[in-house]
Amino acid sequence: MQQVADEAGVSRTTVSFVLNNTPNVNISAATRARVWQAVANLNYARTFAARSLATGRSQTVAFILRQVPDELLVNGFLGGLLSGVTQAISADNYRLLFEAVGHDASAGAYTELVRTQRVDGLIISGPVVDDTELRDLHRESVPIVVNGKPDFEELYSVDVDNVASARTAVQHLIDLGHRRIAHITNGPLNYTASSDRLEGYRQALLNAGLPCEDRYIQINPTFTDQGGYEAMRHLLDLPERPTAVFAASDVVAFGAIRAIQEAGLHIPADISIVGFDDIPLASYLAPGLTTIHIPVVQLGVRAGEMLMQLIQGDPPVPHRVLLETRLVIRHSTAPLRES
Amino acid sequence: MQQVADEAGVSRTTVSFVLNNTPNVNISAATRARVWQAVANLNYARTFAARSLATGRSQTVAFILRQVPDELLVNGFLGGLLSGVTQAISADNYRLLFEAVGHDASAGAYTELVRTQRVDGLIISGPVVDDTELRDLHRESVPIVVNGKPDFEELYSVDVDNVASARTAVQHLIDLGHRRIAHITNGPLNYTASSDRLEGYRQALLNAGLPCEDRYIQINPTFTDQGGYEAMRHLLDLPERPTAVFAASDVVAFGAIRAIQEAGLHIPADISIVGFDDIPLASYLAPGLTTIHIPVVQLGVRAGEMLMQLIQGDPPVPHRVLLETRLVIRHSTAPLRES
DNA sequence: GCGCGTTACTAAACCGCGTTACTTTTCACT
DNA sequence: AGTGAAAAGTAACGCGGTTTAGTAACGCGC
Known part of the structure; x- marks a missing residue:
């Protein structure tokens, strides 16, 4: 910094003021230009650690x-x-x-x-x-x-709003006439995103006067597609198979879809499925995944x-x-x- | 740091040596323990900026x-x-x-x-x-x-090895009997990943004694699925439609697949397609995408x-x-x- | 021509907080 | 008494930010 000051023919203080554009300091445009020129000539850059130490901020x-x-x-x-x-x-x-x-x-x-x-x-x-x-x-x-x-x-x-969004997703299935609607969580319930979406699922069913049965609720502990796959396998084994599934994340839905297709069933003819997240590739899944878009x-x-x-x-x-x-x-x- | 030194009844130097576990210094286990205890008592942590300034490293x-x-x-x-x-x-x-x-x-x-x-x-x-x-x-x-x-x-x-990998992908199509094999790049050719995969495509065709025709090569300028979609549309409009496509990224392949399906054609019955990357969700596309896996x-x-x-x-x-x-x-x- | 307030700086010192090289002391052990 | 280990102590950095005090030139009004 001293070198820059020398090069510009000013003091170190002035260089600091110019570089920081410090308010309430009067420095002429000409001097500012000379300082910047010197900075450019010497290819100077202030050390991050020194600034951080002096200002107390890490940026x-x-x-x-x-x-x-x-x-x-x-x-x-x-x-x-x-x-x-x-x-x-x-x-x-x-x-x-x-x-x-x-x-x-x-x-x-x-x-x-x-x-x-x-x-x-x-x-x-x-x-x-x-x-x-x-x-x-x-x-x-x-x-x-x-x-x-x-x-x-x-x-x-x-x-x-995970609760409201989940309600919307499930309501969509209800509107389509589904009554046996299952839910696969996107992760363990100590994650609020998981428990809130489950709550939204419950609310939608109750609002519609539908029963909310534990056997249709699968807790997926992993956040992964594999978890969705396994959860769906359990659902497919039920005596009264659900006709629709609300999977609380697209990734989980992908796993569930694989399980459904492996079972020889068709989407949406046999089972409807709604995801959550609308990840960029959700639309490329065949069939395109109906889902909740998150900004x-x-x-x-x-x-x-x-x-x-x-x-x-x-x-x-x-x-x-x-x-x-x-x-x-x-x-x-x-x-x-x-x- | 001085406070820690006081608390432990040692010098600042010793504290520094202990915290850094500096080699070639002799400090008794008892003293080390006292220092660590003092650090814990005072809830002390060294300022990152100061360390960085002193060592000249930012970690x-x-x-x-x-x-x-x-x-x-x-x-x-x-x-x-x-x-x-x-x-x-x-x-x-x-x-x-x-x-x-x-x-x-x-x-x-x-x-x-x-x-x-x-x-x-x-x-x-x-x-x-x-x-x-x-x-x-x-x-x-x-x-x-x-x-x-x-x-x-x-x-x-x-x-x-993009060249070799692309060759493998195209060779797979050749092995399946395809002769009219198109290529959609994953991005503009000033990206080496794009130009190298194109080169691999060329080599595979030439090695097999097949012609390498410009009309079957689509330069996708965007890296996106949309780019793949548009490129595939052009390919489908050709008088002699390709029977197989090597898309140089999975995302681009997804776009291409959509174009193919929208045209009422089936994969792989009408057109085979190979991707590149094996992104985690590639297997969930229906049909599961054949692709080059990257670690x-x-x-x-x-x-x-x-x-x-x-x-x-x-x-x-x-x-x-x-x-x-x-x-x-x-x-x-x-x-x-x-x- | 004087006084006064600006404007545009300078000089110097202190600060932040560890690291590190070097010198010196303390003390237990042989 | 001699030796080496285990520290203590000192001080010089690293680099920019900020403040305080001060200087010099300038413009302005009267």
């Missing part, structure tokens, strides 16, 4: 993905989320640190990032319930935004924006943002065939 | 994805790659900075990360040809590993490992690692039907 946010490697492979959302978050934070010249953490929430997996001041805030995708680590950090006023339903009220979050990129953008506001000490209102979903009707659902 | 590598947001959405590889890289670098306690850069290679998009010492090395996924920025950085001995074919020889890289996670792991070696001043041999692919035969290919 970095962590994107914490609570998934194990296996799940990561079939995560159709990742690209969209990352893209959205990156867009939102790049405006403030922030960068993104990617971190995948398993479900076991081992001690301080991401707390360290905050405590060493490596990141200024956290975006957490898919937290488990009872995440005490998260609660403690929030109590210490660490900027945190959750993608999904937060564990406790005060946490900032961006999500879709993935927007989820990322809003989360990024909220986090930046928190970091800048300007708490966003409201705490919890719910983005709209919509039912995309393709060809995996059809009216109940009287038999 | 961070950048993962640079050369894709625009739209492409990101349909990138089935991202999860696997990130997972692999993260695994490989976490052993050395490194973290990953995610950065998406478009194709226009605007000035210094990632050079800044290096020059400000924000990262110690770069992993670049899908570079364009003629990336002078990359060349300059490599000349300055910046640790760089490319996922894909590098622009110039000396660059370190991990890739699959995605391994690509990430090897890239991460090589980069860590470079950072530690231990240049990996060889420069260029080619991972094996394999043909996965599902149900989108069948013997040529005599007609």
